[in-house]
Each structure stands twice: as C-alpha cells, then as structure tokens.
Amino acid sequence: MKKLRLLTVSILVALSALAGLYAQELTGEEIIRLAHEIPEPDSSSVKAKLLIHSKKGTEKTREVIMKSKNYGDVTKEVIVFTSPKDVSGVGYLMFNYEEQEDGSKKDSENWLYMPALKKVKRIASSGTEAEGNFMGTDFTYEDMGDRSISKDTYTLLGEEYAGGVKCWKIKCVSIEHTESDPERVVYIGQDDYLLYRCEFYDRHGALHRVLECSEIEYIDSYPCTKVMKMQNVQSGSWSMITMSDVQYNTGAIDDSVFTVSALEQGRIR
Amino acid sequence: MKKTALLSVLLFAVLSLSFAAEVCFSGETSFSGVLSVPPAGDPWKFTSATVKQTLELDVYGENTDLYVNGGAEYEALGSEVTAFLSEAYADYFTGRFAFRLGRQKASWGTSEIMSAVNVITPSDLSDPVESSPLAIDALKLSYDAFPYSFDFYFIPFFTPSTLPQSVLDMYSYYGIEITKPETKLENSEAAFKGSAYTSAGDFSLYGYWGWEDIPNMAGEYERLVMVGASAAVPVGEVTLKGEAGWYPERDEVISASAGVEWIKNDLTLTGELYGVWNREDKEITGQAGAAVNYSLLEGDLEISAGGILELKELDGAVTAGATYSFTDELKATASAVFMFEGVNGTGTYGAYKELDSLRFKAVYSF
Numbered sequence: 001m002k003k004l005r006l007l008t009v010s011i012l013v014a015l016s017a018l019a020g021l022y023a024q025e026l027t028g029e030e031i032i033r034l035a036h037e038i039p040e041p042d043s044s045s046v047k048a049k050l051l052i053h054s055k056k057g058t059e060k061t062r063e064v065i066m067k068s069k070n071y072g073d074v075t076k077e078v079i080v081f082t083s084p085k086d087v088s089g090v091g092y093l094m095f096n097y098e099e100q101e102d103g104s105k106k107d108s109e110n111w112l113y114m115p116a117l118k119k120v121k122r123i124a125s126s127g128t129e130a131e132g133n134f135m136g137t138d139f140t141y142e143d144m145g146d147r148s149i150s151k152d153t154y155t156l157l158g159e160e161y162a163g164g165v166k167c168w169k170i171k172c173v174s175i176e177h178t179e180s181d182p183e184r185v186v187y188i189g190q191d192d193y194l195l196y197r198c199e200f201y202d203r204h205g206a207l208h209r210v211l212e213c214s215e216i217e218y219i220d221s222y223p224c225t226k227v228m229k230m231q232n233v234q235s236g237s238w239s240m241i242t243m244s245d246v247q248y249n250t251g252a253i254d255d256s257v258f259t260v261s262a263l264e265q266g267r268i269r
Numbered sequence: 270m271k272k273t274a275l276l277s278v279l280l281f282a283v284l285s286l287s288f289a290a291e292v293c294f295s296g297e298t299s300f301s302g303v304l305s306v307p308p309a310g311d312p313w314k315f316t317s318a319t320v321k322q323t324l325e326l327d328v329y330g331e332n333t334d335l336y337v338n339g340g341a342e343y344e345a346l347g348s349e350v351t352a353f354l355s356e357a358y359a360d361y362f363t364g365r366f367a368f369r370l371g372r373q374k375a376s377w378g379t380s381e382i383m384s385a386v387n388v389i390t391p392s393d394l395s396d397p398v399e400s401s402p403l404a405i406d407a408l409k410l411s412y413d414a415f416p417y418s419f420d421f422y423f424i425p426f427f428t429p430s431t432l433p434q435s436v437l438d439m440y441s442y443y444g445i446e447i448t449k450p451e452t453k454l455e456n457s458e459a460a461f462k463g464s465a466y467t468s469a470g471d472f473s474l475y476g477y478w479g480w481e482d483i484p485n486m487a488g489e490y491e492r493l494v495m496v497g498a499s500a501a502v503p504v505g506e507v508t509l510k511g512e513a514g515w516y517p518e519r520d521e522v523i524s525a526s527a528g529v530e531w532i533k534n535d536l537t538l539t540g541e542l543y544g545v546w547n548r549e550d551k552e553i554t555g556q557a558g559a560a561v562n563y564s565l566l567e568g569d570l571e572i573s574a575g576g577i578l579e580l581k582e583l584d585g586a587v588t589a590g591a592t593y594s595f596t597d598e599l600k601a602t603a604s605a606v607f608m609f610e611g612v613n614g615t616g617t618y619g620a621y622k623e624l625d626s627l628r629f630k631a632v633y634s635f
Binding site: 052054055059061084085086088106107108111118119121122123124125132136162212237255256258259260261262265266267269 | 289294295297334336360365367369375376379402411413415418464466468470482489501502503505506507508512530531532533534535567568569597598600605606632634635
C-alpha cells in the first residue's frame with residue numbers, strides 16, 4: 001500500500017546484503033534512496049484499527065477499510081470508516097500521482113463521501129493539507145504518504161539500536177523548511193532496510209513526535225508493519241494504528257472500487 | 270400498484286439475502302427540544318420535545334445489499350407517536366451496472382447552503398429550521414465508466430414535501446384540499462444525472478421530469494421540468510463550486526449559485542451566492558450564504574455558525590451551535606437560530622420570527 005511505504009520501507013534480500021557490504025561507504029541519502037526503491041505490491045487491502053489516546057487519558061477507536069492499487073503513474077486509494085456508528089460509511093477516495101523526474105508532481109485528486117448527506121464532495125489538494133491530522137490521529141497525511149527524496153537533505157549520524165534492531169540513524173532536514181516538523185531522525189534497519197523509529201522535530205528544533213514501528217511481517221514477500229505508534233511528546237497524546245486482514249496482490253480488487261460511484265453506493269466492504 | 274412494487278422490493282430483498290454474507294445492525298436514540306424565543310414580555314416555552322429511536326439494518330453480499338432505516342418518534346408535547354421508514358432498498362451490482370430498488374435518498378449538486386438543482390428528493394419541512402431530505406420510491410439504474418457515471422431514475426410513486434403545521438393550517442383555514450397527482454404511469458417521474466470526474470474538476474448534468482413537491486395555492490402539485498448543471502473545480506487550497514438550473518414551467522425560470530469552499534485541517538469555510546431570475550418581474554433576486562465549521566479539543570468539540578442574507582431586503586437568518594462528543598457513542602448539541610427582518614421589515618425571513626429558538630439534542634448511537 002503506497003501510503004504505508006514510508007512506514008514499511010524494505011529492500012530485496014539480495015540488495016540488502018549487497019548494501020551491507022558497502023554500508024561503510026553509503027551516505028545517508030543513498031540509504032534512504034535504496035529504501036525507497038523497494039518493490040511494492042501492486043494492490044493491497046487492509047483493515048485498520050486506529051486507537052487515539054488523548055492527553056486527558058480518554059481513548060477513541062476508529063476502524064477503517066483501506067484499499068489501494070498502483071496504476072503506474074497514479075496510485076488510487078480508498079478509505080472507508082466502519083466504526084464507530086457516527087462516522088460509519090464516511091469514505092475518502094484519493095488519486096496520488098507519481099513524482100516526475102524534474103521533481104514536479106501533479107496535484108492529488110480527492111473526494112469525500114458523507115453518507116448522512118448522500119453526497120460526494122470534491123476536496124481541494126494543497127501542500128498544507130498534507131500536514132493535517134490523518135483521521136484525527138497524531139499521524140499526518142504526509143506521514144502516511146510517500147515523501148519525495150528531493151525534499152530533504154540527509155546526514156548519516158551513525159548507528160543505533162531501535163526496537164532491538166541495529167539501525168542506521170539518519171537526519172533528514174527539509175530544504176524548504178516550511179513544514180511544522182521540518183527535521184526528522186529516522187532509524188533504518190541495517191539488515192532489512194525497514195523503518196523502526198522516527199523522531200520528528202519542530203521548527204524550534206524541539207522533539208515533537210516519535211514514531212515506533214513493530215510487529216513487522218512478510219506477506220506475499222512484501223513487508224508489512226502491523227503496528228505503528230505515534231507519540232506526541234509535547235501534548236502527551238498518542239495514536240496507534242494496528243493492521244489486520246492484510247492482503248497483497250490478491251487480484252480481488254476490482255478497478256470499480258476506486259470510483260466515486262462505488263463510494264456513493266457503499267460498495268467498499 | 271404500490272403493493273406490487275412493495276412485493277417486488279421484498280422479492281429482490283429475499284434474493285439479496287440469499288447471497289448475503291454479512292449482517293450489520295445499528296441504531297440511534299435521540300432526545301431533542303426546541304425552546305422558542307418569545308416576544309418581549311412573554312414567557313419562554315418549549316415548542317417541541319421529542320424522543321426518536323432509529324434502527325438500521327444492512328445485509329450485504331458480494332454483489333447485493335439490503336438496507337433498511339426506520340423507527341419511531343414520540344412528540345412529548347402532543348403525546349403523539351409516529352412511525353417512519355426513512356429508507357428501504359435493495360442493491361444489485363453487476364459489472365459496470367448497479368440497480369437500486371426501493372425507498373432511497375439522493376442528493377444533486379455541489380452547493381453546501383443553497384442549491385439550484387437539487388430537486389431529486391422532496392424535503393421534510395415540518396421544522397423549517399432543520400429541514401431534511403425525504404426518500405423517494407424509485408428504481409435507479411447506474412452505469413459507471415469512470416471517470417464518467419450515469420444515473421437514471423424511474424419514480425412511479427410521487428412523494429411530496431412534508432409541510433409545516435402552520436402551512437397545513439392555512440390550507441385548512443381556507444378550505445383548500447391538497448391533492449396529490451393520481452398514481453398512474455403517465456404521472457410517474459423520471460430523472461437523469463450524468464457526471465464526469467476529471468483532474469480539472471467534477472462536472473454533472475441533470476434532467477428532471479416530475480412534479481413540484483410543494484402544492485400551489487389551489488392545493489395542487491404542478492408539473493416540474495428541470496435541466497441543470499453543476500461543477501466543482503479545485504484551485505490550489507480551495508474548491509470553486511457552481512450550479513445552474515433551468516425551470517421552463519416556473520416563473521422563476523433560472524436558478525444559479527456560485528461558491529467557494531476552503532478546508533484546512535479542522536477548519537471549513539464556505540461562502541455562496543444564489544440568484545433566481547423571474548421572467549414575469551424581469552428581475553433577479555439574490556441571497557448570500559456563509560458557513561464556518563471548526564473542530565477542536567482533539568475533535569471532541571465541533572462549533573459551527575452560518576447565515577443567509579437576502580440581498581434586496583437585507584433580511585435573513587443566522588445559526589450557531591456546538592456539538593460535544595462525550596464518547597464515540599454519546600454526543601450533545603446546543604444551537605441557536607435567529608431570523609432578522611431586514612431594512613424594511615418586509616423580508617421573507619422576518620415573517621418567520623416565531624422560529625427564533627434555542628435547540629438542544631443528545632444522541633446515543635450504537
């Protein structure tokens with residue numbers, strides 16, 4: 001699933017071994033670039049439970065169905081809430097376009113279906129929208145997406161363990177520096193090139209959020225990070241996304257799922 | 270004839286059930302009250318206090334779906350219980366085609382505040398402040414060839430809007446009987462919607478041949494024909510929206526609206542202009558509308574405000590409200606609605622000053 005790419009970075013075993021031989025010579029950008037080049041499933045279907053823990057200690061749970069399919073130049077994704085009742089049936093349809101060689105990227109196309117109004121709404125795409133909360137969690141849409149390599153500069157800080165795994169520790173700094181978290185420190189596993197931890201720093205350089213990835217499984221030879229926990233260390237809130245019923249390349253996802261009509265008709269189950 | 274149609278829906282439903290794999294049951298219990306704002310010196314009083322129980326059943330299989338939404342409402346002030354069936358339909362999907370048979374709701378257009386083309390469903394106007402769409406008894410055939418989609422409706426049974434009690438009392442006072450069109454094939458309604466969802470924006474065409482859903486002064490429902498179009502075009506951070514409808518049977522022959530919507534994180538701002546061209550008076554009457562919605566306290570509190578201004582008389586209505594979610598299941602809303610009379614005191618909205626009110630609602634969903 002494209003949206004999970006950042007959180008499920010991996011590399012082919014052979015490539016991994018090769019990279020390991022030359023790890024001493026790799027730069028931070030080369031490690032990130034290799035992680036971005038991992039093969040991905042063409043389609044995926046996932047059920048996810050979103051646990052939102054507020055700073056007051058209250059908890060909310062959201063359950064969604066997420067489906068995605070890669071069409072080459074565009075990845076189509078659909079997310080439909082199944083629980084709780086007051087948001088059940090609300091759906092998002094998104095077409096995210098690949099970045100061109102010159103670094104340009106066509107605006108995404110987004111639709112929102114609200115069952116109470118029986119209406120699909122066209123949503124504008126914008127750079128700032130990417131920093132909006134993903135479904136009310138501590139994740140942003142950009143966290144769940146595929147950040148362009150050309151947007152950051154990279155510095156290899158060294159080696160460190162994260163989640164019990166030996167990782168490369170790489171500092172990624174936004175070139176434009178306009179994001180609310182323009183600096184990240186990512187921990188990439190040295191053996192599997194997966195992301196195990198990410199620290200997000202705000203514009204003042206203060207630690208803002210911490211992402212921890214766990215329960216990584218291989219499904220149909222593709223890695224899947226089943227549990228992702230994002231803690232907002234400044235507010236005290238945290239969110240956890242738990243994946244289940246993960247299916248890659250099953251061939252069962254019909255193109256008609258990724259249409260406005262399918263959203264309106266409630267066909268996405 | 271209606272019995273035959275109902276049997277057809279049931280047969281279709283049974284067929285749906287036979288292929289069903291999943292059953293979902295849910296519901297909602299709500300308590301609501303309306304406290305009317307009295308003229309100076311008069312006491313405040315509740316004009317409505319209701320308990321509403323809604324139940325929802327969704328049974329679906331790979332290519333079929335049966336959906337029923339209904340319940341009962343108890344009006345405490347009048348000690349009156351009303352049962353309702355909001356929706357009851359069966360779906361069948363095959364390839365690019367989809368069929369929906371039964372009582373169903375639909376919405377046309379892109380407008381958020383004042384629509385120029387949304388004539389497909391009538392409205393429940395019994396509480397004009399909180400009017401809501403009513404379902405139609407129809408067969409809908411959809412053909413999806415994304416980015417294009419087409420919907421065809423055949424509506425054999427006419428459903429009028431539910432009128433406010435004060436309007437019904439007026440008809441009764443003058444001895445006017447409201448008569449619906451007779452149920453026969455030539456009185457059926459038909460509708461069409463064709464849409465294109467492109468990178469540049471969403472564009473739709475509409476056609477409607479049926480009946481006005483509000484009776485004229487003689488208590489009769491007149492023919493309604495509408496041809497319309499709508500567009501929603503994202504430009505940077507905003508979405509521009511527009512609608513236009515041509516109504517050859519009406520004096521107000523053209524209705525149109527244009528608006529803009531801006532969404533950033535938890536904030537949504539909407540602004541719209543709406544105009545109607547009256548060929549008899551040869552003049553345009555216009556209204557402006559705006560709405561703001563903001564979510565805070567990590568989504569637990571949602572505040573909203575909106576208003577409509579009639580541009581000639583400068584009369585209108587304003588609303589403001591807040592909804593707090595105690596849990597995922599329990600939420601409460603408090604809101605206020607006020608009408609203002611405009612510069613000459615003759616505006617349409619000013620005539621509904623008795624609708625000034627404070628409103629309270631608590632909803633438990635499961």
